[in-house]
Amino acid sequence: MKVLKFGGTSIGTPSKIKNLTKIININDKNIIVLSAFSGTTNKLLEIINENKKIKYRCLLIEKLYNEYILFINELFTENKEYINKALLIINKSFDIIKKSDIKLSKNILAQGEIISSNILYLYLTSINIKCHIISALDFMKIDENYEPIFDFIKNKINNIINNNIDKYNLFITQGYICKNIDNEIDNLKRGGSDYTASIIGYALNSTEVQIWTDIDGMHNNDPRIIKNTNYIPELSFDSAAELSYFGAKILHPCSVLPAQKKKYQ
Ligand code: ASP
Ligand code: MG
Numbered sequence: 001m002k003v004l005k006f007g008g009t010s011i012g013t014p015s016k017i018k019n020l021t022k023i024i025n026i027n028d029k030n031i032i033v034l035s036a037f038s039g040t041t042n043k044l045l046e047i048i049n050e051n052k053k054i055k056y057r058c059l060l061i062e063k064l065y066n067e068y069i070l071f072i073n074e075l076f077t078e079n080k081e082y083i084n085k086a087l088l089i090i091n092k093s094f095d096i097i098k099k100s101d102i103k104l105s106k107n108i109l110a111q112g113e114i115i116s117s118n119i120l121y122l123y124l125t126s127i128n129i130k131c132h133i134i135s136a137l138d139f140m141k142i143d144e145n146y147e148p149i150f151d152f153i154k155n156k157i158n159n160i161i162n163n164n165i166d167k168y169n170l171f172i173t174q175g176y177i178c179k180n181i182d183n184e185i186d187n188l189k190r191g192g193s194d195y196t197a198s199i200i201g202y203a204l205n206s207t208e209v210q211i212w213t214d215i216d217g218m219h220n221n222d223p224r225i226i227k228n229t230n231y232i233p234e235l236s237f238d239s240a241a242e243l244s245y246f247g248a249k250i251l252h253p254c255s256v257l258p259a260q261k262k263k264y265q
Contacts, residue, residue: 001029001161002208005175005197008038009214011116014075017123023212024170026129031161031171031200034120035193036112037071040064041176044097044109051100065094072119079126089118107185110137113174113193121172131170134160139203140178140196142186148178148195150258154203161204173200194252202258209259211251218243218250237263 004024011017011034024030036044043064050057072086093111096104113136121133139156141149161171175193180186188195194211201209215223217231218240235243241256 001031001204001206002210003031003033003197003201003204003206004210005033005193005212006035007193007211007213008035008040008116010212011035011120012038014071017075017120020120021124021127021129026170029165029169031173031204031206032120033173033175033193033197033200034113034117035175037116040112040116041109041190044112047097048102048105048108051102054100057100061094061097064097065090068115075119075123076126082122082126086119086122089122090115106187109187110174110177110185113177117172117174124170124172129170130168131172132164132168133172134164136174136177136196137179137185140188140199142178142180142188144181146180146186146189148188148199150199150202153199157200157203188252188254191249191252194255195258198255198258202262205262211255213250215250218248222247 006020011020024032035041043060047057047060047064050060068090069087072083072090076082076086093115097108097111099108117133121131124131134157139153139160141152141156143149164171173196175196176187178186178188178196197211198209200206215231217233218235219229219231221229223229237256237260240251241253241260244251244253244256
């Protein structure tokens, strides 16, 4: 099974979601790991931080909600009956987002990935692509040091996949989100979806972990600062890890480790 991770910018518009069907080979066994749509996590953080200015907070929530309504109306133009189904998903998440209880912060942050993965699932279903959505909260777990508990994850995800592998080729799950040692909703820190993808790759003994994003690869310099940089076609795990530790935004710094660990096992 291959792991295909799509970042927020590669699924951030309805046309980009539609484009995914050109990238995924539905006859192969794949698991898609999704980030929240681009900008969502930042906006959720802003909403959480504005828990004292109630009016402004409500305004931010309304703005984000309206963006999602526009999004689903555009995504399901050909299948209008799916708009209501998508609306149910969005409303359920926004019921949580609207709560200003600080204890719910991590749960609020998780709604970005919960919405994007469920919307992709609905979209694929609407165009008759058979797929199965699995909740990362059922298998992704971190310990008291915020490190993934590999044995637990491996066990759980293999069980879930094995129970469904005869019926489905394509699985969808959320990046970034997890449960912590107290069984509360938590996350793998900003940019953590890459990490989710490689942890899953390790756990499922995958042949490949693909990280799809809005740039064609790791470059020989920072393209945000230097003009005319080139992508590097092949990199060792060590160099990739080093580049991401020193600020290459393309990869979460920890995400190389599970793949490297697998290689030397
Ligand atoms: N949505 C989360 C973030 O923006 C995780 C990710 O995109 O990888 O940090
Ligand atoms: Mg990223």
